[in-house]
Amino acid sequence: MAKKDIDWSNLGFAYMPTEARYVSNYKNGAWDDGEITGDSNVVINECACVLQYAQTCFEGLKAYTTEDGHIVTFRPDLNAERMVNSAIRLEMPVFPQERFMDALEKVVKANADYVPPYGSGATLYIRPFMFGSNAVIGVKPADEYQFRMFVTPVGPYFKGGAKPISVRISDLDRAAPHGTGHIKAGLNYAMSLYNIVDAHKAGFDENIYLDPQTRTKIEETGGANILFVTKDEELIVPKSDSILPSITRRSLVEVAETYLGLKVTEREVTLAEVEDFAECGLCGTAAVISPVGKINDHGREICFPSGMEEMGPVTKKLYDTLTGIQMGRLEAPKGWIHVIE
Ligand code: PLP
Ligand code: COI
Numbered sequence: 001m002a003k004k005d006i007d008w009s010n011l012g013f014a015y016m017p018t019e020a021r022y023v024s025n026y027k028n029g030a031w032d033d034g035e036i037t038g039d040s041n042v043v044i045n046e047c048a049c050v051l052q053y054a055q056t057c058f059e060g061l062k063a064y065t066t067e068d069g070h071i072v073t074f075r076p077d078l079n080a081e082r083m084v085n086s087a088i089r090l091e092m093p094v095f096p097q098e099r100f101m102d103a104l105e106k107v108v109k110a111n112a113d114y115v116p117p118y119g120s121g122a123t124l125y126i127r128p129f130m131f132g133s134n135a136v137i138g139v140k141p142a143d144e145y146q147f148r149m150f151v152t153p154v155g156p157y158f159k160g161g162a163k164p165i166s167v168r169i170s171d172l173d174r175a176a177p178h179g180t181g182h183i184k185a186g187l188n189y190a191m192s193l194y195n196i197v198d199a200h201k202a203g204f205d206e207n208i209y210l211d212p213q214t215r216t217k218i219e220e221t222g223g224a225n226i227l228f229v230t231k232d233e234e235l236i237v238p239k240s241d242s243i244l245p246s247i248t249r250r251s252l253v254e255v256a257e258t259y260l261g262l263k264v265t266e267r268e269v270t271l272a273e274v275e276d277f278a279e280c281g282l283c284g285t286a287a288v289i290s291p292v293g294k295i296n297d298h299g300r301e302i303c304f305p306s307g308m309e310e311m312g313p314v315t316k317k318l319y320d321t322l323t324g325i326q327m328g329r330l331e332a333p334k335g336w337i338h339v340i341e
Contacts, residue, residue, distance in 0.1 A: 004113050004153075008120035011155035013286060020110035021150035022103040025133075026093050031147070034103060036110050042146065049132030049142035056186040057086035058129035060285045061247075063108050063151070063340065065118040066328030071340045073126070074326050076104055078247045083128060086183040091141040095130060101338075103128070107149045108340045114153050118327065121161070125154040125286070129186075157223070157286040158205055162319070164293030164308050165282070167221065168199055169271065170207035174222070174242075177213055181242030192222040206282065208295065210271060211240060218269045224284035225249040226292075228269065228277040229314040235262050236277070238269040248283045252318055254333065259321050262314070275302045279312030289319045 006016075017040045024034030049055040059079040064072055080100035087094050104126065108115070116122035128149040132142025158165050172195045175181020180188055192207070199207050208226065211217040218238045220226055225246040228236040235256045237249060256262040274280070280292040293308035294301055306312030311319060324330035328337070 002113060003117060006114075006116075006153060008116045008122040008153070009155075011116075011122045011153055012159070013125075013154045013157045014152070016152045018111050018114050018151055020107065021148060022107040024095070024099070024103070024147045026145035026147070027143075031093070031095065031099065034099065034147075036106055040150070042148070044133045044146075045135040047135035047137055049134065049136045050186075052136065053132075053139060054185075054187045054190060055090055055092065055132035055142060056129060057083065057090055057092065057184050058127060058186060059083050059184060061126045061128075062285055062326075063115050063124040063126060064326050064328075065115055067118055068328055069118070070328065071108060071112060071115050072326075072328065073104065073108065073338045073340060075247055075251065075336050076101065076338050077335070078250075079128065082184060082245065082247070083130075086185060087130065089180060089183045090185055092130060092132065093145055095147045100128065103147070103149045105340060107151060111151045112341065114151060116153050122153055122155050124151050126151050154286070157284075157288075158290050162291070162311055164291040164304075164306065164311065165205035166203070166294050166296065166308070167206040167208050167282075167292055168202065168204040168296040169298065170195055170199075170209050172207075172209075173212040174209040174219065175212070177211070177242055179242060181219070181240075182244060184244060189222070196222055204296065211242070216270050216272070218271060218274065219243050221282055224282035224287040224290070227252065227281045227283055227289070227315075227318075228274070229279035229312060231276070231278045233262060233278075233314055235264045235314070235318075236269060237264065237266045239266045240268070246284055248285060248288070248322070251336070252283060252289070252322060255321050255325070256318060258333070259330075260317055271297065278304065279306050279315050280304055281311075281315045281318075288323065289315055291315050
């Protein structure tokens with residue numbers, strides 16, 4: 001298939017409709033067979049549970065063109081598994097993991113000409129999601145659902161790509177203890193919209209959320225987990241029950257230990273100790289690893305020694321190793337790379 005005529009190297013993180021997406025509907029207690037469709041519009045009742053009570057969850061993963069020309073995805077089984085956990089917490093029917101993998105195969109193959117070429121700096125972002133589609137007015141789960149998976153070619157999530165970003169400590173909360181922070185529910189993002197607009201107005205790229213109970217511990221940002229590197233090159237990963245179990249973060253922990261021989265500690269991280277760290281980064285499918293140059297805590301600037309021009313040295317090693325695995329330049333741990341074609 002001929003690649004689409006797209007200026008791959010100048011893509012931002014934006015939605016571009018393609019000709020094919022996967023759809024399956026749930027009715028009378030069962031998912032239908034599912035199909036690829038050209039229709040990017042969803043028509044649902046005004047009282048659909050998703051519209052009234054935000055009964056929706058989603059995932060995000062990417063397809064890459066490897067150095068030797070294959071199209072691959074990265075640990076999609078973990079996205080399928082996390083979506084099961086999200087569905088259960090939101091009282092939605094589970095979309096079976098093998099069906100998720102089948103949908104992924106079909107949708108990426110149908111959009112092979114949208115998978116950015118190797119070396120272009122762009123990737124194909126894949127967005128699986130599901131929602132309660134029939135009318136409910138009392139607060140209860142829907143009986144009917146739709147699962148969809150669409151794709152869109154994307155560039156870097158943060159403007160400037162690998163340039164360090166500037167983030168602020170948020171006064172608003174993201175996820176309550178025992179709430180929904182650990183699943184990928186649309187509602188977690190709805191509540192962050194006011195805050196991200198406000199952060200951008202104030203000149204920051206993202207918000208760092210603290211634990212709502214004590215407001216002393218680092219949780220995560222609106223769309224990525226956080227990593228720190230100590231002055232003696234130890235990777236520190238904040239631990240909390242109310243942050244999303246990022247697949248990128250879990251992979252980086254393994255990469256740091258097994259590929260780079262770094263010590264890794266997952267533990268609670270207090271805001272008070274952040275000024276002692278040497279490097280900071282945001283990690284996620286969209287963010288990959290975005291270096292953080294400074295954190296603004298209510299006017300107090302915490303500037304990392306790596307500065308605002310370049311990634312810190314350990315962050316760079318993590319970035320190069322992870323993307324090397326994803327793009328087929330480095331051998332991947334068993335099961336991490338799922339070849340589509
Ligand atoms: N945290 C939040 C709130 C996110 O939205 C994401 C994105 O998916 C992540 C973390 C990173 O997760 P992953 O690495 O699985 O994409
Ligand atoms: C992702 O990294 O896939 C995300 O979902 C983050 C953001 C685009 C919401």
